[in-house]
Amino acid sequence: MSQGMSAGATGRAVQREPAGARLWATSVWVLVGFFILNLLALIATVVVNSLGTRWFNTWLPEGFTTRWYFSAWDEFQLSDVLIVTFQVVAAVVALAGILGVPAAYALARRDFPGKRFLVLLFLLPLLVPPITFGIPLATVLYKVRLAGSMSGVIVANLVPTVPFVILVMIPFIEQIDPRIEAAARVFGAGTGRLFVHVLVPLLAPGILAALLLVLVRTIAMFELTFFTAGPDSQTLVVALYYAVYAAGVRAGQSIDAMAVIYMVTTLVWLLIALRFVNPAQIVGRAPREAR
Amino acid sequence: MAAIARDFKTLRLDQVSRRFGSVNALEDVTLEVERGEFIALLGPSGCGKSTALNCLAGLLQLTDGSIWLDATRIDGLKPEARGFGMVFQNYALFPHMSVRKNIAFGLRMQGRDRASIARKVEEGLALVHLETQGDKLPGQLSGGQQQRVAIARAIVIEPPLVLMDEPLSNLDAKLRLEMRGEIRRIHDSVGSTTIYVTHDQDEALSLADRVVVMRAGRVRQVGSPGELYARPAHADVAEFMGFRNLLAVPVARAGGGEAEITLGGARLKGTPVEALLDGTATVAIRPDDLVPGPDGPIRATAATVEYRGRDFFGTARMADGTELYFRSAARVEPGEALRLGADAARVLIYSGAKP
Amino acid sequence: MSTASLAARARSERPGLRIVLARHGIDGVTLLAVPSALFVLALFVYPFLYGLVLSLEPKAGGWLANYVKFFSDHFLYETIWNTLQLAIPSTLVNVLLSIPVALRVRRMKHQRLLTAILVLPITLGTVLVAEGLLNYLGPHGWLNRVLVDGGLIADPVRLIHNYWGVLIALFISIFPFTFLLTLSYVTGIDPSLEQAASTLGANARARFRHILLPLLAQGLAINFCLTFVQAFSVFPSAVLLGDPAGVTRVISIAAYTAAFEQYDYSMASAIAMIMGFSQLIIVAAVLASRGLVYRGPAGGAKG
Numbered sequence: 043m044s045q046g047m048s049a050g051a052t053g054r055a056v057q058r059e060p061a062g063a064r065l066w067a068t069s070v071w072v073l074v075g076f077f078i079l080n081l082l083a084l085i086a087t088v089v090v091n092s093l094g095t096r097w098f099n100t101w102l103p104e105g106f107t108t109r110w111y112f113s114a115w116d117e118f119q120l121s122d123v124l125i126v127t128f129q130v131v132a133a134v135v136a137l138a139g140i141l142g143v144p145a146a147y148a149l150a151r152r153d154f155p156g157k158r159f160l161v162l163l164f165l166l167p168l169l170v171p172p173i174t175f176g177i178p179l180a181t182v183l184y185k186v187r188l189a190g191s192m193s194g195v196i197v198a199n200l201v202p203t204v205p206f207v208i209l210v211m212i213p214f215i216e217q218i219d220p221r222i223e224a225a226a227r228v229f230g231a232g233t234g235r236l237f238v239h240v241l242v243p244l245l246a247p248g249i250l251a252a253l254l255l256v257l258v259r260t261i262a263m264f265e266l267t268f269f270t271a272g273p274d275s276q277t278l279v280v281a282l283y284y285a286v287y288a289a290g291v292r293a294g295q296s297i298d299a300m301a302v303i304y305m306v307t308t309l310v311w312l313l314i315a316l317r318f319v320n321p322a323q324i325v326g327r328a329p330r331e332a333r
Numbered sequence: 334m335a336a337i338a339r340d341f342k343t344l345r346l347d348q349v350s351r352r353f354g355s356v357n358a359l360e361d362v363t364l365e366v367e368r369g370e371f372i373a374l375l376g377p378s379g380c381g382k383s384t385a386l387n388c389l390a391g392l393l394q395l396t397d398g399s400i401w402l403d404a405t406r407i408d409g410l411k412p413e414a415r416g417f418g419m420v421f422q423n424y425a426l427f428p429h430m431s432v433r434k435n436i437a438f439g440l441r442m443q444g445r446d447r448a449s450i451a452r453k454v455e456e457g458l459a460l461v462h463l464e465t466q467g468d469k470l471p472g473q474l475s476g477g478q479q480q481r482v483a484i485a486r487a488i489v490i491e492p493p494l495v496l497m498d499e500p501l502s503n504l505d506a507k508l509r510l511e512m513r514g515e516i517r518r519i520h521d522s523v524g525s526t527t528i529y530v531t532h533d534q535d536e537a538l539s540l541a542d543r544v545v546v547m548r549a550g551r552v553r554q555v556g557s558p559g560e561l562y563a564r565p566a567h568a569d570v571a572e573f574m575g576f577r578n579l580l581a582v583p584v585a586r587a588g589g590g591e592a593e594i595t596l597g598g599a600r601l602k603g604t605p606v607e608a609l610l611d612g613t614a615t616v617a618i619r620p621d622d623l624v625p626g627p628d629g630p631i632r633a634t635a636a637t638v639e640y641r642g643r644d645f646f647g648t649a650r651m652a653d654g655t656e657l658y659f660r661s662a663a664r665v666e667p668g669e670a671l672r673l674g675a676d677a678a679r680v681l682i683y684s685g686a687k688p
Numbered sequence: 689m690s691t692a693s694l695a696a697r698a699r700s701e702r703p704g705l706r707i708v709l710a711r712h713g714i715d716g717v718t719l720l721a722v723p724s725a726l727f728v729l730a731l732f733v734y735p736f737l738y739g740l741v742l743s744l745e746p747k748a749g750g751w752l753a754n755y756v757k758f759f760s761d762h763f764l765y766e767t768i769w770n771t772l773q774l775a776i777p778s779t780l781v782n783v784l785l786s787i788p789v790a791l792r793v794r795r796m797k798h799q800r801l802l803t804a805i806l807v808l809p810i811t812l813g814t815v816l817v818a819e820g821l822l823n824y825l826g827p828h829g830w831l832n833r834v835l836v837d838g839g840l841i842a843d844p845v846r847l848i849h850n851y852w853g854v855l856i857a858l859f860i861s862i863f864p865f866t867f868l869l870t871l872s873y874v875t876g877i878d879p880s881l882e883q884a885a886s887t888l889g890a891n892a893r894a895r896f897r898h899i900l901l902p903l904l905a906q907g908l909a910i911n912f913c914l915t916f917v918q919a920f921s922v923f924p925s926a927v928l929l930g931d932p933a934g935v936t937r938v939i940s941i942a943a944y945t946a947a948f949e950q951y952d953y954s955m956a957s958a959i960a961m962i963m964g965f966s967q968l969i970i971v972a973a974v975l976a977s978r979g980l981v982y983r984g985p986a987g988g989a990k991g
Contacts, residue, residue, distance in 0.1 A: 080824075084817070145725070148720040154713035157713075170964070177739070178960055180947065258811055262810075298819070
């Protein structure tokens with residue numbers, strides 16, 4: 043049958059991209075590059091300053107030293123602040139998990155009247171920025187005398203994190219075949235044992251992801267802690283704010299040393315989290331499957 | 334946008350290849366298509382048929398080879414410059430546009446005036462019998478209706494070539510049969526040149542003027558449906574075309590356009606399709622052609638039997654345990670001893686062992 | 689339970705309460721959501737209601753005195769304008785710029801690396817970004833240094849302790865969020881739609897205009913709202929990097945001052961209410977205009 047004549051012309055087929063399209067693509071990448079460059083530069087400037095002796099009118103500091111870190115450690119009582127920060131963050135992570143995961147399970151597995159209302163209720167603290175509900179929240183906490191102490195800070199930080207855990211966990215739970223649970227129940231497991239022996243092991247990666255994200259977000263959560271913390275219950279980011287605010291009084295390098303310590307704390311946990319999560323989930327967006 | 338030779342004579346693929354990393358999705362595909370032909374690209378999943386279609390459309394670039402429309406080389410052109418109509422497997426109807434707007438889209442891109450667009454859209458709707466659905470959104474249509482909109486959309490731009498990528502695979506069986514007829518009817522009435530990708534051999538055989546059987550990125554055979562049905566050129570093509578009895582057997586005698594092979598201890602006359610090189614061959618027999626009779630050479634015991642209305646379809650085991658598929662006009666009981674035979678012209682013999 | 693009593697219960701006409709509830713999807717599992725629900729009700733919804741009531745019980749004057757005071761005091765009501773002046777441009781720029789970047793990035797192979805870098809500002813938080821910009825954008829900071837030494841300008845440009853610093857901070861902090869949102873919408877569009885459009889003769893511009901943009905419009909409206917709400921709540925940047933007594937005196941600063949410097953919780957609540965309400969108006973306006981655009985799924989519709 044006809045198989046066609048073999049012509050002499052072979053070789054690569056090339057798509058000619060019009061100059062306009064290439065220009066457009068290049069300018070988009072230039073924009074992204076510019077953004078990233080400035081971002082890295084502003085981070086670098088903090089790091090460099092914290093390591094400099096004196097830096098006024100030159101590209102780089104006159105000399106380098108690490109003494110600012112030690113002075114910042116004492117000046118800002120960073121050991122206490124760090125302990126407070128970790129206590130707060132640990133409590134928030136644990137409580138958000140304990141409250142949020144079972145709630146996510148209920149929402150993923152049951153359909154009941156008022157479910158849509160409940161979903162909206164859980165969405166609101168994520169859509170409304172912390173400032174807007176932070177001030178009314180702080181007012182209430184002051185009224186019940188929780189504000190100004192670590193408990194107040196923990197409670198305040200739970201408000202956006204519990205819904206966040208729920209939002210992140212629901213797709214994970216929906217992925218688990220409900221028939222596995224049905225099988226467990228048929229063999230006699232009540233809800234408690236179901237959780238412990240079947241669900242938590244299956245959900246472990248999802249729970250880990252959600253809790254790591256909560257951790258990273260809570261370390262950086264400023265407004266809620268700012269409004270509810272007392273002098274003994276400031277987290278690192280709030281202490282940093284006060285330091286920058288009073289910048290005239292303190293040495294800039296010292297403040298930047300503290301800023302670097304804050305950055306390192308956050309980034310270490312971000313890097314750990316990135317092993318388990320897609321970066322897009324930090325804003326609560328589950329990534330779509332690649333085609 | 335310049336129209337590419339709407340009246341062309343020949344489309345030619347010349348040693349077309351497409352590589353993805355280390356995988357050769359297409360290798361040395363060479364094919365000539367005359368204007369007005371209905372060509373089916375047939376093969377199992379992963380054989381490269383959809384890749385070939387996407388290369389023709391310009392959605393994929395070639396890593397080697399070239400594509401020609403008469404004397405014009407077109408593989409360097411973007412899809413929007415080729416002007417081929419394409420019907421996608423998932424229809425790809427624009428969800429935010431009405432049926433009319435969907436069909437009109439290609440005409441708008443061609444820069445026609447409003448009146449002419451409106452006229453052609455009505456023609457398109459009439460062609461696929463959807464005159465009353467013009468203002469609906471795709472989400473409001475059934476699968477079959479969406480399919481027809483997709484076809485109309487590709488046809489109204491009067492493309493030199495219509496490309497169809499498994500357009501019926503998402504429809505239920507009954508609709509598929511109906512739409513099959515529609516597609517051929519539209520091809521005939523419009524006089525287009527169609528290249529149709531499918532994994533369903535019934536579809537290919539019933540629709541196409543010529544069928545291109547592909548496997549692992551290569552063309553295995555090109556021929557008319559009759560040729561492909563009765564005389565597949567290779568054992569793997571035979572397997573795909575429904576020759577379910579495909580066995581490695583020793584050659585007893587070969588020569589003079591005839592051959593005899595040994596199957597189940599008995600000798601069976603057959604027709605060699607390839608040159609028989611060494612002592613082993615692959616024999617291919619359609620289940621429909623293997624029937625029990627009083628003096629069939631192959632002795633076997635019936636294993637399972639299915640009732641199919643007009644006849645029975647069954648499996649039988651030979652003494653050495655090999656399974657054969659056969660057809661019987663009369664009822665056969667499992668466990669019955671059978672003597673199976675087939676016409677020599679229907680027993681095809683290929684060289685070497687089964688691929 | 690004995691067979692007899694089982695049978696007796698089966699014979700009775702009314703099903704037990706547990707069964708009725710279970711039919712509606714309410715059982716022990718559903719109750720697992722109750723603690724979280726109560727928590728959110730108590731600590732999110734209630735404070736709003738409490739704040740509303742509190743705002744209507746001012747220290748002096750009739751029940752609307754706080755609101756009257758806000759809208760008659762120039763120093764107070766101009767905070768809305770100050771905030772809008774920052775929020776609207778930054779939101780528009782963020783949303784519009786996120787479109788071409790997302791369209792390019794969706795075809796990338798190493799999206800994760802790029803996304804991780806872009807997520808840095810969110811991870812680091814607004815305070816750190818503000819401190820970094822204070823250094824970087826300062827008169828002797830690297831940016832000015834590059835511009836002056838490179839001969840582009842004669843004197844350092846003033847970018848801190850004014851409007852521009854805050855605007856830049858808003859852009860750096862919020863663009864990653866906007867971008868990720870746009871990216872998720874863009875990847876939700878079935879690629880075969882663009883392929884179909886190109887076989888029908890549409891070039892890249894036509895595909896963007898007729899296919900991508902209409903299908904993205906709904907998502908972009910939501911993106912605008914979420915981004916705007918974040919930008920409107922700007923606080924530490926405005927204080928540290930801006931001019932908190934002047935042009936960048938945003939409404940959150942007014943609320944904070946009332947609560948923690950003047951200890952007038954009633955007024956602070958009133959300002960918080962006004963702040964929430966302003967956001968709501970703009971969001972509602974944007975969402976209402978959604979009715980004008982296509983709102984269905986962006987995948988190729990299958991019957």
